[in-house]
Amino acid sequence: MMTTYIRVEFARHFRDGYNLIFALLLPAAMYILFGNIPSYTAFDLGAGNVKFYLMISMAAYGAAVSTVAIAGTVATETMQGWGRQIALTKMPPAVFVGSKMIVAATVAGISAAIVFALGAATGAKVNEPWIWGASYLIVLLGAMIFACYGIGVGMVFKSESALGLASGLMVFFAFFGNVFMPLEGGMLDAARFTPMFGYVALARYPLLKDMPSGVEMAPDPLWMPTANLVAWAIIFALFAVVATRKAKARQ
Amino acid sequence: MQTLIKTEAVSLTGLTKTFSTSRTKVQAVKGIDLQIPTGQIVAFLGPNGAGKTTTIDMILGLTQPTAGAAKILGLDPPQAVSSGRVSAVLQTGGLLRDMTVKETVTVIASMHGKSDRINAVMERTGLTRIAKRRVGKCSGGEQQRIKFALALLPDPDVLILDEPTAGMDVMARREFWSTMRSEATQGRTVIFATHYLEEAQNFAERTILMSQGKIVADGATAELRQLISGRTLSATFTSEDQGEQAATFDQSVQITERNGSRFAFQCQNSDRFAAALLGEYQAYDLEISSPSLEDAFIQLTKDAS
Numbered sequence: 001m002m003t004t005y006i007r008v009e010f011a012r013h014f015r016d017g018y019n020l021i022f023a024l025l026l027p028a029a030m031y032i033l034f035g036n037i038p039s040y041t042a043f044d045l046g047a048g049n050v051k052f053y054l055m056i057s058m059a060a061y062g063a064a065v066s067t068v069a070i071a072g073t074v075a076t077e078t079m080q081g082w083g084r085q086i087a088l089t090k091m092p093p094a095v096f097v098g099s100k101m102i103v104a105a106t107v108a109g110i111s112a113a114i115v116f117a118l119g120a121a122t123g124a125k126v127n128e129p130w131i132w133g134a135s136y137l138i139v140l141l142g143a144m145i146f147a148c149y150g151i152g153v154g155m156v157f158k159s160e161s162a163l164g165l166a167s168g169l170m171v172f173f174a175f176f177g178n179v180f181m182p183l184e185g186g187m188l189d190a191a192r193f194t195p196m197f198g199y200v201a202l203a204r205y206p207l208l209k210d211m212p213s214g215v216e217m218a219p220d221p222l223w224m225p226t227a228n229l230v231a232w233a234i235i236f237a238l239f240a241v242v243a244t245r246k247a248k249a250r251q
Numbered sequence: 252m253q254t255l256i257k258t259e260a261v262s263l264t265g266l267t268k269t270f271s272t273s274r275t276k277v278q279a280v281k282g283i284d285l286q287i288p289t290g291q292i293v294a295f296l297g298p299n300g301a302g303k304t305t306t307i308d309m310i311l312g313l314t315q316p317t318a319g320a321a322k323i324l325g326l327d328p329p330q331a332v333s334s335g336r337v338s339a340v341l342q343t344g345g346l347l348r349d350m351t352v353k354e355t356v357t358v359i360a361s362m363h364g365k366s367d368r369i370n371a372v373m374e375r376t377g378l379t380r381i382a383k384r385r386v387g388k389c390s391g392g393e394q395q396r397i398k399f400a401l402a403l404l405p406d407p408d409v410l411i412l413d414e415p416t417a418g419m420d421v422m423a424r425r426e427f428w429s430t431m432r433s434e435a436t437q438g439r440t441v442i443f444a445t446h447y448l449e450e451a452q453n454f455a456e457r458t459i460l461m462s463q464g465k466i467v468a469d470g471a472t473a474e475l476r477q478l479i480s481g482r483t484l485s486a487t488f489t490s491e492d493q494g495e496q497a498a499t500f501d502q503s504v505q506i507t508e509r510n511g512s513r514f515a516f517q518c519q520n521s522d523r524f525a526a527a528l529l530g531e532y533q534a535y536d537l538e539i540s541s542p543s544l545e546d547a548f549i550q551l552t553k554d555a556s
Contacts, residue, residue: 004357004358004361004366005358005361005362008350008354008357008358011354012347012349012350012354015349016349077347080344080345080347081341081343081344081345081346082344082345082346082347084313084341084344084345085341085345085346085359085401086362087311087312087313087332088311088313088332088338088339088341089332089333089359089362089363089405090333090335090362090363090364091362
């Protein structure tokens with residue numbers, strides 16, 4: 001029953017391309033834009049070059065936004081009565097959420113893969129080939145914490161426009177999470193507490209790991225982004241659970 | 252004598268539901284006891300807010316009762332639902348606008364494990380023609396037909412419909428009920444909520460009237476119809492005297508309202524009285540109306556208290 005559902009989900013999402021344009025094409029477009037400014041993008045950075053760094057940033061942003069957009073539909077569809085329709089079948093609600101997560105992870109995976117492919121084609125470089133795979137995996141797995149965020153926002157506001165808001169907020173999180181452009185000083189200190197900081201810093205860690213501390217762009221010690229990611233994963237999960245309970249109680 | 256042990260299709264005991272918000276408590280269903288034998292077609296009739304939907308939600312296990320219990324075919328609601336022996340057409344929502352008709356039926360069929368019934372059900376509910384259309388582009392009547400098809404997928408013994416014709420025009424309503432009659436009734440127990448008296452009359456052998464969370468009347472639909480069938484006749488007379496004279500036409504005639512030379516009467520034989528009004532009493536602007544369901548409720552709830 002899960003495979004049929006997943007198949008139809010894909011058909012829906014790709015037919016209504018509208019929803020996915022932001023998730024799939026925007027990060028790729030931004031990579032092409034920022035990743036090809038000749039003045040600095042060919043510079044070496046850590047184990048690779050600046051292009052590789054930007055490629056990870058944009059892929060992470062794209063994967064997270066795709067996850068929010070698709071996971072959020074769990075909430076809006078549940079509130080539209082689709083949840084009740086499913087409740088009248090054999091299929092447990094967990095399978096519904098599970099199917100959505102598989103779809104979300106797949107779209108996030110495609111989104112990140114497009115950016116990585118563009119990177120490979122346009123000169124993103126790294127000395128140790130395993131870093132390609134490691135960065136991609138961290139981008140993909142880390143994006144999953146934003147599924148809970150999408151579900152939570154959807155449950156609170158119960159509308160499809162709320163998902164637009166949720167995705168819009170992701171741009172804000174990305175700026176203040178040191179994703180789009182390197183922050184410095186007080187801004188960087190504050191950024192360490194925002195939801196996308198830990199995620200993107202971990203994804204960049206394999207690239208930057210050997211840089212001596214104190215150098216510009218050097219990574220924080222590993223425990224800092226890890227703590228950030230774990231803390232936000234817990235916060236988002238609690239938010240999703242509480243929002244779901246409240247929404248169901250009012251139904 | 253032979254004793255038949257027969258499981259009731261639906262059995263409700265002391266079913267109660269209270270919704271509490273931070274400020275107020277609303278008792279939506281106030282203790283319902285009800286037995287519906289298998290094979291019966293039953294209408295839940297009542298105005299908005301009578302507790303029909305809440306009761307149905309509890310029968311289907313979509314809402315937990317605050318007190319009391321609901322059983323379907325002797326099973327707890329979740330068991331009955333997951334075994335596919337009961338299914339329902341829900342009142343609001345329940346469809347995703349950007350899925351096609353065929354996708355919707357396919358997905359729900361797979362969730363029931365009844366993918367083999369997709370084509371047959373679509374054919375019988377007249378959906379084959381619009382299979383590729385998106386749900387959002389279907390009319391209200393077509394959307395109800397989709398939901399009806401979804402409810403038929405598991406081939407249920409008990410079929411529950413919550414205001415299946417809400418928002419449909421007269422033609423679509425008629426068409427829906429004729430499909431319903433031919434497809435859903437063979438041996439099935441059918442329970443439907445409606446606020447159209449006409450639908451209860453045409454379709455249900457038994458009608459349960461609900462008002463303010465309680466059952467105010469329960470009986471054969473024909474009996475109930477008599478209970479609320481007295482008609483009102485209004486007419487204008489050339490003089491007030493004429494009107495007062497008309498009130499003496501027979502024992503059953505009563506003046507219910509008067510406004511100058513315009514009178515409203517209630518009576519038992521409205522046809523004969525109407526003829527007399529127009530002939531004998533020279534009345535004009537005659538209007539004959541059935542009491543609205545709301546009037547009937549006011550009457551019945553008054554009687555009950």
